[in-house]
Amino acid sequence: MTLATRSRPTLVRQVIDQLREQVASGEWPVGSRIPTEPQLVEALGVGRNTVREAVRALVHAGVLECRQGSGTYVISADEMTGAVTRRLAGAQAAEAVEVRRAFEVEAARLAALRRTPEDMAALDGALADREAAWRAGRVEDFVEADAVLHIAIVAAAHNTMLAELYASFAKTMLRPSIAAFVGDELHSEDRGGHDRLVEAIRAGDATLAAAEAGAFLEV
Incomplete structure (x- = not known):
C-alpha cells in the first residue's frame, strides 16, 4: 500500500511522524523555516489537507509555529519542551521560584549521590566563573555563570527526564x-551559599546538598 492510499487518520499520523523526524534529526533545526506546503505535498506524495492537518497538530504541540506572511518555523525540538515553554511563558515570578526550588533541590540531592569526577570539574569551573564575575561586579556575567552552575548541578543528577524538563525551564x-x-548591582548576599552547595555534592552528602540548594530559594 502506498502512502497516498492509506486511510486518512493513519496517513496524517504518518506525515506527523515524518515531520517530527525531520526536526528530531536536526535536518530542520530550531529556528529554521520548514518547506512550504506545496513543497511538502510534492515531497511526501500526499494531499494538501493531509499536510495541513499534520502541520496543525505539530503547531498545537508546540513544535512548529505559523507566522503570517513568513512561513512555518521550528520553535522546539519536541512536544514536551514546546508544551513546557508555552506554559512557562505566562508564569508569575513567584511560581518560577517555586518551580526552580522543586527542580534544584532534588537535582542537588541526586547529584550528591551520582556525581562523577567530570561533573565536579564542571561544577568547579562554573563556581570559579561565578566568583570571578562577582569580584569584578559584572552583573550579566554573574547571572550567566550562576545559570551555568545550576544547569551543571542538574546534569550531575544524571536523570534524563529531569534534565530535559529543567532545560525547558532554563530556556x-x-x-x-x-x-x-x-x-542592577551585585551585593554580598548574592555571593554566598553556592560554594557550600558544591562542597556538599562533592562530599556525597545528599541531605546537606538538598538543604543548601533550597536555602537560597525560600519563597
Whole structure:
C-alpha cells in the first residue's frame, strides 16, 4: 500500500511522524523555516489537507509555529519542551521560584549521590566563573555563570527526564529569575551559599546538598 492510499487518520499520523523526524534529526533545526506546503505535498506524495492537518497538530504541540506572511518555523525540538515553554511563558515570578526550588533541590540531592569526577570539574569551573564575575561586579556575567552552575548541578543528577524538563525551564525562566533576584548591582548576599552547595555534592552528602540548594530559594 502506498502512502497516498492509506486511510486518512493513519496517513496524517504518518506525515506527523515524518515531520517530527525531520526536526528530531536536526535536518530542520530550531529556528529554521520548514518547506512550504506545496513543497511538502510534492515531497511526501500526499494531499494538501493531509499536510495541513499534520502541520496543525505539530503547531498545537508546540513544535512548529505559523507566522503570517513568513512561513512555518521550528520553535522546539519536541512536544514536551514546546508544551513546557508555552506554559512557562505566562508564569508569575513567584511560581518560577517555586518551580526552580522543586527542580534544584532534588537535582542537588541526586547529584550528591551520582556525581562523577567530570561533573565536579564542571561544577568547579562554573563556581570559579561565578566568583570571578562577582569580584569584578559584572552583573550579566554573574547571572550567566550562576545559570551555568545550576544547569551543571542538574546534569550531575544524571536523570534524563529531569534534565530535559529543567532545560525547558532554563530556556525561558532561569536567567530572568536570577536577574530579578540580583537586580542592577551585585551585593554580598548574592555571593554566598553556592560554594557550600558544591562542597556538599562533592562530599556525597545528599541531605546537606538538598538543604543548601533550597536555602537560597525560600519563597
